[in-house]
Amino acid sequence: AQSVTQLGSHVSVSEGALVLLRCNYSSSVPPYLFWYVQYPNQGLQLLLKYTTGATLVKGINGFEAEFKKSETSFHLTKPSAHMSDAAEYFCAVSARNDYKLSFGAGTTVTVRA
Amino acid sequence: DAGVIQSPRHEVTEMGQEVTLRCKPISGHDYLFWYRQTMMRGLELLIYFNNNVPIDDSGMPEDRFSAKMPNASFSTLKIQPSEPRDSAVYFCASSFSEPSYYGYTFGSGTRLTVV
Numbered sequence: 003a004q005s006v007t008q009l010g011s012h013v014s015v016s017e018g019a020l021v022l023l024r025c026n027y028s029s030s031v032p033p034y035l036f037w038y039v040q041y042p043n044q045g046l047q048l049l050l051k052y053t054t055g056a057t058l059v060k061g062i063n064g065f066e067a068e069f070k071k072s073e074t075s076f077h078l079t080k081p082s083a084h085m086s087d088a089a090e091y092f093c094a095v096s097a098r099n100d101y102k103l104s105f106g107a108g109t110t111v112t113v114r115a
Numbered sequence: 116d117a118g119v120i121q122s123p124r125h126e127v128t129e130m131g132q133e134v135t136l137r138c139k140p141i142s143g144h145d146y147l148f149w150y151r152q153t154m155m156r157g158l159e160l161l162i163y164f165n166n167n168v169p170i171d172d173s174g175m176p177e178d179r180f181s182a183k184m185p186n187a188s189f190s191t192l193k194i195q196p197s198e199p200r201d202s203a204v205y206f207c208a209s210s211f212s213e214p215s216y217y218g219y220t221f222g223s224g225t226r227l228t229v230v
Contacts, residue, residue, distance in 0.1 A: 036218050045119070045206055045221035053216055092158070096215035101146060101170070103219060105158040 004029040004095045006076075008106035016114045021065075021080040023109050025093035028074065035076040036094040036103065037067055046092060052076060063087070088113045119222035121207050127228045133195040136225045138207030139188055146210040148219060149182055149192050153203045164190065197229045 009024040027033055034053050038046040050061025057069040063086075067078045076093060093106040120139040128134050140147050149161040162172040167184045175182070179198070184190040194201055204226050208219035 034215050038218075038221075043223075043226075045223045046208075046219075047221070048218050051218055094218075098215060101163065101165070101214045102148075102160055103214070107157045 004033060004097050004100070004104050006093045006095045006104060006106040008091075008093050008109050010109055011107065012110045012112070014112045014114060015083045017085060018082050021078075021083045021087060021111065023078040023091050023093075023111070025076045025078065025106060026074055027076060027093075027095045029095060029097060031097050031099070034096045034098060035067075035069060036096075037061065037065070037076075037078050038092045038094060038105075039063075040090045040092065040108075042089075049078070049091075083111075083113050085113050085115065087111060119207055119209050119220050121205075121222035121225050123225060124223065125226045125228075127230065128197055130198055130229055131196045132229075133193065134197045134201075134227060134229075136192040136205050136207075136227070138190045138192070138222060140190070140207070140209030141220055142188065143211070144209035144220070145187070145212055146214045147184060147190050148208040148210070148214075149190070150206040150208065150221075151203045152206060152224070158206075161192070194227075197227075199229045202227055202229050 005028045036051045037049040040046045052069045060066045065080045090108045090110045094103040096103045122137045148163040151159045161174045162182045164184045182192045204224045206224045208221045211217045
């Protein structure tokens with residue numbers, strides 16, 4: 003079975019500072035990995051995903067994530083936070099022969115002016 | 116494309132009443148998922164369909180919950196009778212033929228409050 007653990011339920015950053023959201027996965031097979039963002043009162047929106055190939059994945063809104071197999075991690079970063087990045091972020095994992103995504107508990111990001 | 120469309124956006128009902136949530140997936144997507152989101156339990160998969168057929172309903176909490184997909188463009192999630200502990204945001208999501216590869220497209224959700 004696949005699962006993800008997001009470290010830190012709440013992250014607060016200053017505008018312009020680095021955003022780092024941590025995600026570690028557990029999977030018995032090579033996984034597919036995803037980051038989703040949820041703005042208040044909205045559904046989840048796909049930020050980026052890792053399937054195969056390059057381990058550094060770039061997504062929308064300036065976010066990127068790096069797949070590190072040796073560390074079983076898929077941390078999300080953005081070099082410079084913007085006020086509009088305030089949202090909840092979910093890491094998710096699936097197996098290549100499965101149809102279900104397993105989501106982490108989420109990390110809420112607040113951005114200080 | 117209008118995306119995944121859910122209705123209603125908000126629903127307030129009294130305990131014991133029947134509640135029906137609706138979802139229109141993206142045209143051409145052949146997988147449909149129903150999720151429930153609560154503060155305590157996060158995102159939980161309730162049931163998913165492939166080509167209108169229910170594949171895995173192991174996440175449906177009780178017999179009070181039922182879901183149908185009569186055609187490729189419509190699905191319902193019904194709760195009868197509703198209870199206060201059913202209060203949550205219910206999301207519908209759809210995907211192309213390999214959900215694990217493409218990921219899901221989520222609707223905006225239905226916020227259900229049972230009083």
